[in-house]
Each structure stands twice: as structure tokens, then as C-alpha cells.
Amino acid sequence: MPAQAETARIAVPATPRRWWPASRQGGRDPGAPSWLTLMVFLAPALVLYAGLTAYPVVRTFADSLYDLENMDAPRFIGLAHFLQIWSDETFLRAIRNTLVWSFIAPFLDVATGLLLALCLYAGVPFARFLRIAWFTPVLLSYVVVSILWLWIYNYDWGALNLALRAMGLDGWARAWLGESNTALAALMVTHAWKWAGFNMVVCLAALHALPSEVLEAAELDHCGWVAKLRHIIIPLMRPTLLNLYILAFIGKMKVFDLVWIMTQGGPMWSTETVSTYVYKRAFAWNTFDLGYPSAIAVVWFVIVLAAAALLHLAFRQREKLEY
Numbered sequence: 001m002p003a004q005a006e007t008a009r010i011a012v013p014a015t016p017r018r019w020w021p022a023s024r025q026g027g028r029d030p031g032a033p034s035w036l037t038l039m040v041f042l043a044p045a046l047v048l049y050a051g052l053t054a055y056p057v058v059r060t061f062a063d064s065l066y067d068l069e070n071m072d073a074p075r076f077i078g079l080a081h082f083l084q085i086w087s088d089e090t091f092l093r094a095i096r097n098t099l100v101w102s103f104i105a106p107f108l109d110v111a112t113g114l115l116l117a118l119c120l121y122a123g124v125p126f127a128r129f130l131r132i133a134w135f136t137p138v139l140l141s142y143v144v145v146s147i148l149w150l151w152i153y154n155y156d157w158g159a160l161n162l163a164l165r166a167m168g169l170d171g172w173a174r175a176w177l178g179e180s181n182t183a184l185a186a187l188m189v190t191h192a193w194k195w196a197g198f199n200m201v202v203c204l205a206a207l208h209a210l211p212s213e214v215l216e217a218a219e220l221d222h223c224g225w226v227a228k229l230r231h232i233i234i235p236l237m238r239p240t241l242l243n244l245y246i247l248a249f250i251g252k253m254k255v256f257d258l259v260w261i262m263t264q265g266g267p268m269w270s271t272e273t274v275s276t277y278v279y280k281r282a283f284a285w286n287t288f289d290l291g292y293p294s295a296i297a298v299v300w301f302v303i304v305l306a307a308a309a310l311l312h313l314a315f316r317q318r319e320k321l322e323y
Helices: 002-011 035-063 080-085 089-121 127-139 142-152 159-166 183-208 212-220 225-236 238-253 257-262 274-284 291-315
Strands: none
Touching: 035 291, 080 291, 089 127, 089 183, 089 238, 089 274, 089 291, 127 183, 142 159, 142 183, 142 257, 183 238, 183 257, 212 225, 225 238, 238 291, 257 274, 274 291
16 A cells, blocks of 8 residues: 555656745736736836837828928828929939948948957957957947048048058048048948947857857868858858848948038938938928928838848848758
């Protein structure tokens, strides 16, 4: 009889331990927070989100359907603003500039960050100092970065032109922000300089997370740095690099601060972005019609969402990477 009791005791599976004793009313854990408690803590954040994000978005969608030249008597015009947009040459130029910046510049950002991370990973001299120095621009505001690079790009006494003249390349010196064929590229370089440190930190963390046995096997096979980078490091870091690219893409689709401070969209609309154009139409040109810039914002909102979704689908890793 004792043996049978022992067998029965062993056969019955033990119930998992609970952090809190189950309540007899509905089986609810008494230690779990109530809905009232959750709402008390969430209410401030929800109020701020509703007032500063949700309401402006809804109001922008609504304003795009009205003629608001007379704010006291708005006139409903339906989709007239949206039809007018596609005949606006300045808006089309702003779309082209923004798309060029958004698709091309992230390659520069991510490549620069990866190169800096590889230098630190390889153990270059003064690695600790360089890590701080390369990350410092991320902490600077766009105002500081813009003024600094305005000095660097200055035609007469800018550091870039002085360096070119010192090397005997006087013909290469130019007003980098004053010429239509160089202004947009100059802004891209400035933006990449600011965010290279962020990409560097993320890439460096990904490098340290790589499986050491794979890298050791490559070294035993006398695999050089270039081959190791091409066939091992970059394939293993592919998800990280793609996420960085998508983040940079979304950030550049709404870029405003840097462009407005350095060029305000000039010269000759060569650096005009959708964000700067919306600001000009809404506040700088004294048109007193918020309906049209609201329609532009709605169209660009949809384009950004669609582009981000397409990038996510295009770059989604279909095969699991094994090592």
C-alpha cells in the first residue's frame, strides 16, 4: 500500500508555482494591477499623445479639405488641393530632392558608421578617444552642426577650400552651398557626419555579437580582412545594416532643421525638401491658407508610410541565416 501511494504521488504532475496566490473570485491574481491603476499611470502619456500627436494629425487631414484663407469662414473644397499639388513644379522638385536624399544618403551614413566600427573593432591606436570623438557629433544640435559646417563650406576662409588651396587644387574650391550642383551633396555629407557616430555604436555592438567560432575559423583558413568582411561580417550583420538603413531613410524623408538653417531650400530650389516647402507655404510666404500645405503634408505622410512598408518588404530576410 505505501508503494502504491508513492507511485501515485510520483505520477501526478506537480502544479507550477505562482508568484501570487490565485483569487477565489474569478481566478484573478490579487497582485495584478487593476484597470483603474493602469489608467492612472497611462492617462498623462495618453493625454500628451492625443493633444500633441493625434489631434494635429487629424486636424491636418481635415484642413486639407478646406480653403482656409478666411479662417473665420472655412470653405469646403474637397479634393481640390490634392489635384492642385501635382501641377506644382516646386513641390515636385522638393519630392525629387527628398527622395534622392532619402535613398542615397543612408548608404553613406551606414557605410561610414560601419567603417568607423571596423576601425575600433580592429583595435586602432587611441580607440577610446576616437570612440568619444566620433560619437560626439550625435550629441550636438542641428543648429550647432549647421553653423559649424557653414564655416567649413565658406568660400573665402572655410576649412575645406583652404585645404584644397593648400594642396594646389585651387580649381576645386567653390561655394559649396551656393551652387546648385553641389549644395545637396554638401548637405548629405554634413548629415552623414552628424549621424555616423550613432551608426558606429550600433555596428560595433553587432560586431562584438558575432559568433567568435566563425571568425576564428576564417582566421585559421588565412582569410584576409577584405574577404572576411565581404563573405562573413557583412552577411552576418545584414539585419542590423538594413534596420539602420530604414531608420536613416525615414529620418531623411522628414528632414527640415539642417536644410532650413544652412540653405533654406536654395539655391534655385536645389535643396528644397518637402518639409521646408510645407513650412514656407504655411508660414513664410504669407499666403494665409493652411489648407494647401496640409494637403501636401497628407500626401507626404502617405508616401512615407508606403515607402517604409516597401523597404521593409524588400529587405526582409526570407532565409534564416545559420552558422
